[in-house]
Amino acid sequence: MPKTANFEPISATGDSVRHRGSSNTKALLVRAARSRFARFGYSATKVRDVAADAGVNIALINRYFHSKEGLFEACLSRAAEDVDGPAEAYDDMGIEGLVERLLETTLDFTDGEMPLQLLLLQQSSGDAIADEIRRKTLAKIAQRLAIASGWDESNPNKGEIQLRSQLALSVALGVVWSRVSMGMEPLSTASVEELKVPLRQVFKSLLAIG
Amino acid sequence: MPKTANFEPISATGDSVRHRGSSNTKALLVRAARSRFARFGYSATKVRDVAADAGVNIALINRYFHSKEGLFEACLSRAAEDVDGPAEAYDDMGIEGLVERLLETTLDFTDGEMPLQLLLLQQSSGDAIADEIRRKTLAKIAQRLAIASGWDESNPNKGEIQLRSQLALSVALGVVWSRVSMGMEPLSTASVEELKVPLRQVFKSLLAIG
Amino acid sequence: MPKTANFEPISATGDSVRHRGSSNTKALLVRAARSRFARFGYSATKVRDVAADAGVNIALINRYFHSKEGLFEACLSRAAEDVDGPAEAYDDMGIEGLVERLLETTLDFTDGEMPLQLLLLQQSSGDAIADEIRRKTLAKIAQRLAIASGWDESNPNKGEIQLRSQLALSVALGVVWSRVSMGMEPLSTASVEELKVPLRQVFKSLLAIG
Amino acid sequence: MPKTANFEPISATGDSVRHRGSSNTKALLVRAARSRFARFGYSATKVRDVAADAGVNIALINRYFHSKEGLFEACLSRAAEDVDGPAEAYDDMGIEGLVERLLETTLDFTDGEMPLQLLLLQQSSGDAIADEIRRKTLAKIAQRLAIASGWDESNPNKGEIQLRSQLALSVALGVVWSRVSMGMEPLSTASVEELKVPLRQVFKSLLAIG
DNA sequence: AATGAATGAGGTTTCATTCAT
DNA sequence: GATGAATGAAACCTCATTCAT
Numbered sequence: 001m002p003k004t005a006n007f008e009p010i011s012a013t014g015d016s017v018r019h020r021g022s023s024n025t026k027a028l029l030v031r032a033a034r035s036r037f038a039r040f041g042y043s044a045t046k047v048r049d050v051a052a053d054a055g056v057n058i059a060l061i062n063r064y065f066h067s068k069e070g071l072f073e074a075c076l077s078r079a080a081e082d083v084d085g086p087a088e089a090y091d092d093m094g095i096e097g098l099v100e101r102l103l104e105t106t107l108d109f110t111d112g113e114m115p116l117q118l119l120l121l122q123q124s125s126g127d128a129i130a131d132e133i134r135r136k137t138l139a140k141i142a143q144r145l146a147i148a149s150g151w152d153e154s155n156p157n158k159g160e161i162q163l164r165s166q167l168a169l170s171v172a173l174g175v176v177w178s179r180v181s182m183g184m185e186p187l188s189t190a191s192v193e194e195l196k197v198p199l200r201q202v203f204k205s206l207l208a209i210g
Numbered sequence: 211m212p213k214t215a216n217f218e219p220i221s222a223t224g225d226s227v228r229h230r231g232s233s234n235t236k237a238l239l240v241r242a243a244r245s246r247f248a249r250f251g252y253s254a255t256k257v258r259d260v261a262a263d264a265g266v267n268i269a270l271i272n273r274y275f276h277s278k279e280g281l282f283e284a285c286l287s288r289a290a291e292d293v294d295g296p297a298e299a300y301d302d303m304g305i306e307g308l309v310e311r312l313l314e315t316t317l318d319f320t321d322g323e324m325p326l327q328l329l330l331l332q333q334s335s336g337d338a339i340a341d342e343i344r345r346k347t348l349a350k351i352a353q354r355l356a357i358a359s360g361w362d363e364s365n366p367n368k369g370e371i372q373l374r375s376q377l378a379l380s381v382a383l384g385v386v387w388s389r390v391s392m393g394m395e396p397l398s399t400a401s402v403e404e405l406k407v408p409l410r411q412v413f414k415s416l417l418a419i420g
Numbered sequence: 421m422p423k424t425a426n427f428e429p430i431s432a433t434g435d436s437v438r439h440r441g442s443s444n445t446k447a448l449l450v451r452a453a454r455s456r457f458a459r460f461g462y463s464a465t466k467v468r469d470v471a472a473d474a475g476v477n478i479a480l481i482n483r484y485f486h487s488k489e490g491l492f493e494a495c496l497s498r499a500a501e502d503v504d505g506p507a508e509a510y511d512d513m514g515i516e517g518l519v520e521r522l523l524e525t526t527l528d529f530t531d532g533e534m535p536l537q538l539l540l541l542q543q544s545s546g547d548a549i550a551d552e553i554r555r556k557t558l559a560k561i562a563q564r565l566a567i568a569s570g571w572d573e574s575n576p577n578k579g580e581i582q583l584r585s586q587l588a589l590s591v592a593l594g595v596v597w598s599r600v601s602m603g604m605e606p607l608s609t610a611s612v613e614e615l616k617v618p619l620r621q622v623f624k625s626l627l628a629i630g
Numbered sequence: 631m632p633k634t635a636n637f638e639p640i641s642a643t644g645d646s647v648r649h650r651g652s653s654n655t656k657a658l659l660v661r662a663a664r665s666r667f668a669r670f671g672y673s674a675t676k677v678r679d680v681a682a683d684a685g686v687n688i689a690l691i692n693r694y695f696h697s698k699e700g701l702f703e704a705c706l707s708r709a710a711e712d713v714d715g716p717a718e719a720y721d722d723m724g725i726e727g728l729v730e731r732l733l734e735t736t737l738d739f740t741d742g743e744m745p746l747q748l749l750l751l752q753q754s755s756g757d758a759i760a761d762e763i764r765r766k767t768l769a770k771i772a773q774r775l776a777i778a779s780g781w782d783e784s785n786p787n788k789g790e791i792q793l794r795s796q797l798a799l800s801v802a803l804g805v806v807w808s809r810v811s812m813g814m815e816p817l818s819t820a821s822v823e824e825l826k827v828p829l830r831q832v833f834k835s836l837l838a839i840g
Numbered sequence: 841a842a843t844g845a846a847t848g849a850g851g852t853t854t855c856a857t858t859c860a861t
Numbered sequence: 862g863a864t865g866a867a868t869g870a871a872a873c874c875t876c877a878t879t880c881a882t
Contacts, residue, residue: 022845043253044336047873057847062874122387126254138394159396164408166388166397171412174384177332178376184348186369187376198374198416202381205411232862257856267864272857442841463673464756467877477843482878542807546674558814579816584828586808586817591832594804597752598796604768606789607796618794621835622801626828652866677852687868692853 026064026074028054034075038119039181042072042126072125073133079117080137098148099203106172106199107192115176122173142166149207157209168206175199236274236284238264244285248329249391252282252336279337286340289327290347308358309413316382316409317402325386332383352376359417378416385409446484446494448474454495458539459601462492462546489547496553499537518568519623526592526619527612535596542593562586569627588626595619656694656704658684664705668749669811672702672756702755703763709747710767728778729833736802736829737822745806752803772796779837787839798836805829 032053036045047068051058065071093101108115121134143151145165151158175195178184187195242263246255257278261268275281303311318325331344353361355375361368385405388394397405452473456465467488471478485491513521528535541554563571565585571578595615598604607615662683666675677698681688695701723731738745751764773781775795781788805825808814817825 025845040334040336041251041253043251044334046871057845058873059847059875060845063845068873122392124250124254126250135392138392142394160404163397163400163404166394167385167405167408167412170384170388170394170397171381172384173387174380174382175377177383177387178380181334182332182345182348184352184376184380187373187380190373194370194373195377198377201415202377202412205415206408256854268856269858269864270862273862278856460754460756461671461673463671464754466875478877479843479879480841483841488877542812544670544674546670555812558812562814580824583817583820583824586814587805587825587828587832590804590808590814590817591801592804593807594800594802595797597803597807598800602752602765602768604772604796604800607793607800610793614790614793615797618797618836622797622832625831625835655866676850678850687866688852689854689868690866693866698852 022064025054025056025060028056029061029064029071030074030078033071034078034116034120037072037075037123038116041123047071069125069127069130072127073130075120076130076133076137079120080133080140082113082117093148095149095204095208098145099200099207102145102168102172102203103196103199106175107195115180118173118176119180122177138169142169145169145207150209161209164206164209168203171199171202171206232274235264235266235270238266239271239274239281240284240288243281244288244326244330247282247285247333248326251333257281279335279340282335282337283340283343285330286343286347289330290343290350292323292327303358305359305414305418308355309410309417312355312378312382312413313406313409316385317405318386325390328383328386329391332387348379352379355379355417374416378413381409381412381416442484445474445476445480448476449481449484449491450494450498453491454498454536454540457492457495457543458536461543467491489545489550492545492547493550493553495540496550496557499540499557513568515569515624515628518565519620519627522565522588522592522623523616523619526595527615528596535600538593538596539601542597558589562589565589565627584626588623591619591622591626652694655684655686655690658686659691659694659701660704660708663701664708664746664750667702667705667753668746671753677701699755699757699760702757703760705750706760706763706767709750710763710770712743712747723778725779725834725838728775729830729837732775732798732802732833733826733829736805737825745810748803748806749810752807768799772799775799775837780839791839794836794839798833801829801832801836 029050033045033050036050036053047061048058050071051061061068061071065074105114105118121138124131124134142162142165145168146158146162149161149165151161151165155161175187179188182188239260243255243260246260246263257271258268260281261271271278271281275284315324315328331348334341334344352372352375355378356368356372359371359375361371361375365371385397389398392398449470453465453470456470456473467481468478470491471481481488481491485494525534525538541558544551544554562582562585565588566578566582569581569585571581571585575581595607599608602608659680663675663680666680666683677691678688680701681691691698691701695704735744735748751768754761754764772792772795775798776788776792779791779795781791781795785791805817809818812818
């Protein structure tokens with residue numbers, strides 16, 4: 001007997017009136033999908049559940065995104081955009097600001113969206129296009145960390161800086177996974193302040209090359 | 211239309227002799243299954259592919275492990291055992307030895323099995339029993355790190371030590387994922403020596419509480 | 421993996437003005453629908469494509485024809501009417517005129533609508549009502565051929581005449597199908613004159629009972 | 631309310647025991663599928679009904695034929711083979727024998743399979759590969775008729791002979807359709823003898839060029 | 841009257857599992 | 862004990878139809 005537990009529905013909104021407005025529906029679907037994709041992975045996520053979470057009819061997923069993979073790519077693109085946004089902001093923030101920003105992204109002491117994005121980037125659909133987006137987005141994040149921490153084409157240490165930036169990103173991914181996806185206790189429910197101190201030290205030791 | 215890439219078969223053994231002895235078959239299946247479960251996740255793994263990798267008939271999976279979830283649990287148990295083995299060894303190794311051991315586990319400069327085990331522990335089947343094994347195994351690993359780094363029921367810092375141990379484990383998981391599963395470059399192909407230096411510093415800063 | 425080719429849109433009219441007057445819209449829809457129904461069959465025809473061909477909103481199909489089957493029946497009725505029109509004309513045309521008329525219908529050397537009508541009559545929707553219309557329309561055509569070629573309640577050969585009339589109709593259907601639907605070459609692009617000679621002989625041999 | 635009548639199941643065999651033997655199952659499926667494809671068309675045919683007709687589980691269709699289109703292509707290939715079989719036999723039969731053979735194919739006074747094959751060749755799935763098979767098979771049949779009736783690269787009438795052969799094939803297709811698919815009465819239930827006379831004359835007038 | 845969003849039924853396909861040899 | 866065929870549940874997707882502006 002198949003047993004794959006069917007994660008309980010997470011109703012996004014209570015009302016179930018028709019005709020919510022199409023621009024809104026897409027956003028609702030992407031949000032619901034990202035949450036499931038990020039936490040349960042691509043193949044364990046059922047489009048029916050995503051539609052139920054968003055409170056819309058299942059056929060709208062295909063109407064707007066053409067397929068389950070299209071929906072996944074839309075989530076990834078959103079993630080890529082969200083990461084793209086503050087690109088320039090990185091440039092002149094210095095190591096101190098960079099580390100604080102990475103802490104914020106990892107520990108999410110604002111609205112709770114960024115960790116889901118990071119989690120999502122760890123999920124593969126097996127589709128080549130989606131995997132390319134994932135890879136590029138992660139590479140871009142790492143590259144920004146590298147640039148902000150002194151990477152330069154002419155820098156003799158550029159190789160090491162790149163490596164350390166990818167390690168820093170890996171740390172962020174690992175911590176987010178342990179907290180959000182695995183729910184490791186007490187890590188998951190520890191206060192942001194408790195975690196900031198050791199993590200800040202880790203990020204500094206990786207990104208601040210003397 | 212992107213096609214969901216169907217991961218190519220990976221023959222576990224070169225020979226394809228029939229009737230290879232039923233005791234051996236189980237081990238072949240577990241090894242093949244662990245590889246797929248760890249890399250592609252539970253639901254993206256097809257038992258037919260596992261059987262093909264192991265070179266055995268698909269029905270044997272159900273005969274030996276009763277179900278796909280049974281096979282997954284068997285893989286997890288193996289992982290737990292592998293981790294259980296040197297339990298006592300941790301006790302008296304001190305911070306230095308502990309860090310070196312964690313480096314070894316993470317960077318895998320021996321036989322390449324440990325990273326797969328860690329990766330496997332990140333995969334959920336959605337099954338309550340299997341998830342409980344995962345959770346407990348991860349908790350046990352973290353707890354050992356904590357004990358080896360000074361945790362004690364009477365230690366006033368025991369909370370912080372526990373937290374830092376879980377962070378160290380999270381770092382290991384994140385790095386293994388980036389290297390093995392994502393194949394982040396150049397991190398993935400960097401030499402162990404290159405990575406040891408920054409990672410050692412990270413683990414030390416987390417586990418050595420002054 | 422072969423992809424089910426999605427027949428390209430065929431704009432029925434060049435202009436795409438809105439609010440083109442509801443009376444005209446029905447005719448546009450019927451013309452577009454007949455073309456698709458006749459060439460691709462009932463179930464392979466998508467109402468969305470018909471609406472696109474006609475340049476009108478898809479919901480109008482249901483407003484005007486109540487359902488896809490209603491639209492199909494409307495097409496059939498048009499076909500029946502087109503065939504009904506010159507009914508009386510048949511009566512006194514003699515075998516010679518009859519054969520010439522059948523040649524014209526089959527080879528369509530005027531406006532190109534008749535072959536579509538014949539093709540349409542070969543398509544079934546699976547709906548009982550529509551199928552009854554089809555059957556009756558075909559029977560009526562055959563009966564006219566019979567009457568024009570000497571059929572009479574009191575004619576001792578009336579059975580054979582009816583049979584031969586149905587064979588003649590079958591020949592017309594088969595030739596139209598080969599030319600228009602299958603596009604059999606060089607039959608499809610042969611000149612009317614080339615085809616008239618052998619076909620005339622066929623029709624005569626069937627309808628002129630010595 | 632959608633009404634597309636669901637053609638009643640046609641049980642091929644009464645018993646419903648398991649494990650019929652795989653080689654047999656494929657044949658059962660092809661036979662059941664050909665019948666439905668030929669009579670109702672590709673898209674009106676539901677694989678579930680085909681499986682039910684064959685008395686086997688629906689999943690076996692995908693196991694053996696990979697997809698609905700694969701099943702359709704298998705049916706077409708069978709038709710092509712069936713037509714290929716007696717190829718050489720055509721060569722030395724002369725016009726008389728050729729006409730008799732065409733009569734047999736059309737009127738089917740043996741086992742009732744050939745008309746279904748001809749009907750099947752009139753059905754399109756919209757798939758390019760399948761359509762190519764159809765086209766080639768029909769072309770091959772026509773070409774054989776042409777050769778048997780005197781076609782030759784050096785024959786000055788070769789163009790006309792080809793055209794007349796395609797017309798003869800069209801006649802056969804039309805008659806089969808009227809009888810088998812439409813069930814035109816009394817044509818459909820007329821005795822073979824009644825139909826042979828007029829049809830023989832038609833085929834002769836088309837294929838015997840003086 | 842006309843439109844675009846939303847719906848629900850039903851079709852094809854996948855895949856873990858079980859049966860008989 | 863081992864195998865390949867067969868099964869059934871459930872997933873994704875399509876499409877005719879209806880609602881609300």
